[in-house]
Amino acid sequence: MKLLFLLFANGVFSWFSLKLLYSFLRKKKIFDLPNNRSLHGRPKVSAGGLAILISYSLFIFLFFIFDYISIRLMLSQLIGGFILGLVGWFDDIKSIPIVIRFPAHISVSIIALLFFNGFFSVNLLAGTVYLPIIGNVIMLLYISWLINLFNFMDGIDGIAISQTIIPSLFLAVFFGHGGHYEVLYLVIIMIISSIFFYKYNWAPSKMFMGDVLSGFLGYYFAILTLYNNNILKYSFFLIPILMAIFIFDATFTLIKRIFRREKIWIAHSSHYYQQFAKVYGHKKVSIVIIIINIFLFVPAFLVLKYQQYDLYITILTYSFLGLLIYFLKRKLLIERK
Numbered sequence: 001m002k003l004l005f006l007l008f009a010n011g012v013f014s015w016f017s018l019k020l021l022y023s024f025l026r027k028k029k030i031f032d033l034p035n036n037r038s039l040h041g042r043p044k045v046s047a048g049g050l051a052i053l054i055s056y057s058l059f060i061f062l063f064f065i066f067d068y069i070s071i072r073l074m075l076s077q078l079i080g081g082f083i084l085g086l087v088g089w090f091d092d093i094k095s096i097p098i099v100i101r102f103p104a105h106i107s108v109s110i111i112a113l114l115f116f117n118g119f120f121s122v123n124l125l126a127g128t129v130y131l132p133i134i135g136n137v138i139m140l141l142y143i144s145w146l147i148n149l150f151n152f153m154d155g156i157d158g159i160a161i162s163q164t165i166i167p168s169l170f171l172a173v174f175f176g177h178g179g180h181y182e183v184l185y186l187v188i189i190m191i192i193s194s195i196f197f198y199k200y201n202w203a204p205s206k207m208f209m210g211d212v213l214s215g216f217l218g219y220y221f222a223i224l225t226l227y228n229n230n231i232l233k234y235s236f237f238l239i240p241i242l243m244a245i246f247i248f249d250a251t252f253t254l255i256k257r258i259f260r261r262e263k264i265w266i267a268h269s270s271h272y273y274q275q276f277a278k279v280y281g282h283k284k285v286s287i288v289i290i291i292i293n294i295f296l297f298v299p300a301f302l303v304l305k306y307q308q309y310d311l312y313i314t315i316l317t318y319s320f321l322g323l324l325i326y327f328l329k330r331k332l333l334i335e336r337k
Helices: 002-027 049-065 071-093 098-115 134-153 159-178 181-195 211-232 238-242 244-259 272-280 282-295 297-305 307-336
Strands: 121-124 127-130
Touching: 002 049, 002 181, 049 071, 049 181, 049 211, 071 098, 071 181, 071 211, 098 134, 098 211, 121 307, 134 159, 134 211, 134 244, 159 181, 159 211, 159 238, 159 282, 159 297, 181 211, 211 238, 238 244, 238 297, 238 307, 244 272, 244 282, 244 307, 272 282, 272 307, 282 297, 297 307
Parallel strands: none
Antiparallel strands: 121 127
16 A cells, blocks of 8 residues: 555656746746757747656655665665766756766666676676676776766657667566565656656657756666666666667767767767658657567567577667668658659
């Protein structure tokens, strides 16, 4: 009964905090203004993700108070959320240079590694591969990249919130079925805290998430990766498969920009999802991404059931996704002609 009350209170708090924050941000005229890279044509209320971050952090703390979540998991979320939320908030209000954002991202990545005893081995092909030093370097880059790519990919209505909720639903079923209740509560709190944001962010949106939350969402999935690998000892590739759309688009776009000798720290609009949204609109692209995310449940399930083949399943998943994007891009080019 206590658990149900907490979950119900989480939903009520999330609903009203979003409603109040939307009014506050409009009153204070905190808007995201369109520019030559934007995919929206008029000013939108920005930094709405603050309500989600507050709701999530509050109920993570309450679940800790009632012994549902460990102090390690609680502190990793609250400290990471505070640092990334603070930097993101000021970035939403007035753009912060990379020389401030980058150290903050590295700092929370180190904090995550410290809370989960580093990354000295990876669960791969139903075995364990030990990576004494290089493993921590790789994971540091992985966490920092997830933090940044959520920011890069949060460019159209409904995309980032969908990429949070849909994979979290799969993880809730997986963790619940396996009896991993601590991390189950974590993802349920995230789902409940963010689900009502659809009211404001689905196309045509009234409010954007903003950097105040987008970076933390990447951190949230990075923590789940560490927990899954270090604590539960399941395949490392579970989260990268569920995050495949964001990881593939952001990483491939970054590689292309490096080869073109572009300034990769400067904002742009060359992601695949942005190119598709310019032609098909926000809603259609977000719906397609939701559908693909649901189909990714299949390889995610397979890497858990057949961990001896997890690397091959992951390679096939990313290859299939690459081919899908390639054919969609060709279709887009043909239609443009």
